[in-house]
Amino acid sequence: MTKEPNLKEIERRAYTSYHQDGLLDIFVGVYILGFGLGVYMTIMWEFGFGVIIPGILIATVLPIWIAAKRKITMPRIGFVNFGIRGATKITAFFIGLMVVGLGAFSVFILATVQGGSRMWLDLIFQNGMLIVGFGSLAVCLLFGYSMGLKRLYAYGVLSVIALVIGHFMRIFFAYILTALGITVMVAGVALLIGFVKKYPLKGDKAIAE
């Protein structure tokens, strides 16, 4: 029967198939771990590593991610250029991640340095984990929906649960970040292993066809 092609569904499928390799998860996991490390270092050496490390990670992770896509994903499922819209989505995701991270750390450092001398800083410092948790949930829901990646919803829910528990049980922020970073990275590695098994390399002919 003749039916109208569902372009939104086709676009969503093309987009999600390109991000089923787990590379995005691995690099997001590394990024979260970097934040955790930043907190440790800030406290250990009393220097704003929390702001420097995310900057270094953005500068290094993105080129590595692109290279990994070329080496692992493209030879297996082929190459696709999503055009401006696709590039905007992924750039927006990384910028969103950077803004949330840097915002959280700026608040963290401000609150730490000023020791809660002001009422609002004190309030932010006391509820920092809740703010970061619900901020992460909002970012994950937003990008999960716009990129069609449902697992981002799970990461958002996981983040908010971990940070809310951390807030009420008074667990050190960096421990939560480390645990979240490792979890997301492990999920990414599992996805990557599954992806490599599902799409084994067929040699250069497949690409050249």
Add this chain to the structure above:
Amino acid sequence: MAQLYVVQSADFTFLLHQTEMTPGNLSAHLSKLEDAGYVEVTKEFIERKPHTALALTKKGRTAFKEYRKKVKQFVEKLPE
């Protein structure tokens, strides 16, 4: 054509996975679309490996839009 309509360009391997067609079948479809001037084939080298990028031409995009419009009209005219 719908697969190429939603992206700027894609290669044969990507289309093969997305459409779940056999290589021969997809190749035949693409040849016909190329002959009709709907698909543009660009051969290039990526990291010294031959690579064929496929994209819809302006004519192809217009033809696909027209096709969608006609299917929509046809479906709307059907009795409930």
